[in-house]
Structure formats: C-alpha cells, structure tokens
Amino acid sequence: MLEIIRIERKRILSIRAFLVFLAIVALFSIYSVYSILRSYEVPGAAGIAVTWNENLSHAKEAQQETQIDREFLNLMRQHEGEFTYVDERNLVELVAVNYDGKSVRDLSDEDIGNFYLKRLSNIRAMLEESQVIRYTQEEIEQFMQSAGQVSEIEFAYAEGWKVLNDGMNDFVPVLLILISVLLLPLFGIDPKSNMTELYRSTKLGKVPLDHARILAAYIIGFFLYLTGIALHFVIKMVPFGLKGGNQCIQSNVKTFFSLYNITNLQQFLLNVIVGLVTLLFVISFLLLVTVIMEKIMTSAVVFVFFWILLLLFEQMYLWPINHYFANFMPLRMTSFSHYYVGNEIYRVFGSSLSCMSWSVLVSVLLSGILLAATIGWEKVKRKRGLY
DSSP: OHHHHHHHHHHHSOHHHHHHHHHHHHHHHHHHHHHHHHHTOEEETTEEEEOHHHHHHHHHHHOSSOBOSHHHHHHHHTOOSOOOSHHHHHHHHHHHHHTTTOOGGGOOHHHHHTHHHHHHHHHHHHHHTOSSOOOOHHHHHHHHHHHHTOOOOBOOOOHHHHHHHHHHHHHHHHHHHHHHHHHGGGTOBOGGGHHHHHHHHHHHOHHHHHHHHHHHHHHHHHHHHHHHHHHHHHHHHTTTOSTTTTSBGGGSGGGTTOOOOOBHHHHHHHHHHHHHHHHHHHHHHHHHHHHHHOBHHHHHHHHHHHHHHHHHHHHHTOHHHHHHTGGGSHHHHTOTHHHHHSOOEEEETTEEEEHHHHHHHHHHHHHHHHHHHHHHHHHHHHHHTOO
C-alpha cells in the first residue's frame, strides 16, 4: 500500500507541479501584501506624506503596552492635529463603531468612563433586535456573560495579525481550488493514459490501487494545504512583524463586538483548523465527482459549476440558504469572519451550538458520506465490469 501511495504521489505531485504550486501561492501572497501596504501610505500635497514603513514604525513605537482606558481615551481626545497614523486611525474607528459614529474629540467624560459598558450595551441591542435569529433570554445571558469577559482591551501593535486573519477569507478558498486542480488526475482518466491505467490495475490490483489513491489524495491535500498556509504566513508577516499575537481580537474594529474571548494567534489557528476540515470535504467531493465522471475535463466542469453555485449563494446572501446549506459548504466555511461576529447558532437536541462548531461537525459528517459513496461506487463498477 505504501509503495502504491508513493507512486501515486510522484505521479500527481511532481517536483515541477510542486514548484508551480509554491510560485502561485507566493505570487498571490506577495500581491496581497503589496495591495495592503499601499493602504498604509498617507497621501500629501506633494505625493506621499507618510510611507507605509513610516506608518508602521510609528504604530510600533506608539502602541507599546497601551490599554484602552479612561486615561488613554482622554489623552487621545486632547490630541491636536489630524489622526494621521494607523494606530490613531484604529482608535478612531473603534470609538466610531462603539459610539454610533462619534469622533474621539466629541466624547464626554461620561462616554470615556463607560467605554466597555457601551460596548456591552451595543452587543445586547444587537442580540435583542436581531431580525434573523430569535434568541432566548437564556442564550442572550450566556452571550453577555461571554462578552463581559473582555473587560479591558489591550491596544498594542498587532497589524500583522489583523491583516493575516482578515486576508484568510480570500486566501484559503484560492488554496483549496489550487489543491483540487492538482488532485483531479488521481481518478480522472486522460484518454492518452488509458493503457497506463490498465497496466497499473493489472499489476497492483484495482482495490489496493483505489484505496491507495484515496489515501494519497488526503495526504497530498493536507501537505499542500499546510505548506501553502506556512508560505502565506511568512510572506504576510515579514513587513509587519510578529508582535500582537497574544492580543485579544476585540482590538480589531472588524471583531470589536465579537463574543469570542480569544487572541489573534488563537483566531488564526481556528481559521487554519476550519480550513483543514473544509479541505477534507473538498477532497471527498472531488473524489466522488472524478470517480463518477471519470474524464478529467468532465470532472473539472462539474467542480467549477459547484464553486460558481456557491459563489452565487454568497453574493445573494439569503439567510435561510446560508443557514441550512451554504454554511456547510467550502466557500461559506472559509469566510471566517462571520464566525466571530455573526452570533449565528444552531439548536440541536435542546442545546445551542455556535455556527463554527456545528458547521465543522456537519462538514466532517458530509465528508464521511461522500467518501463512503466514492468507495461504494468504485465497488459497484468493479462488480459490473464498468472499468
């Protein structure tokens, strides 16, 4: 079995294919970093007033062991001039989202003293006024208890982690599609290689060959996924640095109202794990499609149609479709941000489960069903002599 897996791995993942994979991941990551760094440039009358490097350097120096408290907010309220640098803009955005668009300079002493109480009040209002989910009073209290655990927000430098976690929504789907393209020839048959297929089946036996290919698909997929994540991580973090991994995610304006009491590093690891579960589903689905369709091009068309369908669901944003279908599919599962701010729940056998937990469980179950269907279809084909 191990020898067959090695042969299939070499057939699918040659050195050339692996280098092309790394090159695509690197180019995507570099372009993403370049686009983000340009957003840190501050334009001036004569061109660029503040470069991205100056902006980040200022933030690293200014955001050292800083907490969002009365003293810090009062200091920023008295700040003279424009809020130019990214650390200043970050605070302005947090204040605006917490106080319904107010500027830092418009805060009263009472506002400053009630910063965290105002955050909790906003979260309670969001839960009670939700138009899509009717939370029970017990669920609301559980949410509020979780939200109350964030009683002090560290406002240290963490731009790299914010950029990394925000960008996972775009990168992971691309990575999954790229891995799928490499795995298509595992069961998909190229008309030019029919004799090779017949030779291997005769020499090794069809059952061991099929099982080895299934194992090879998961091994290759997981290896490429972790390699791609590692390369993307390094490229993304080089300009920003590693500072801020232990900072709570509520310091990011996009997750300021999150109920998850976790750090930026924990958020990244959760994203990676959910991405792995999604990869498990994608590989299982791809195996079933290629086993049924057999031809590589036909399988590719079905796979592309599947992703286009998911993209349409994502663009339409119909809550019932998302809640009962799209949340368990690859594109929505890798839209990680909705896990931390959506507060979506599933009621299962009298228990309330978070969207992340239930999506992972259902996706694993679906992956198992797809894998069983793949093995069953191969068995039927062998019995009926359909090869």
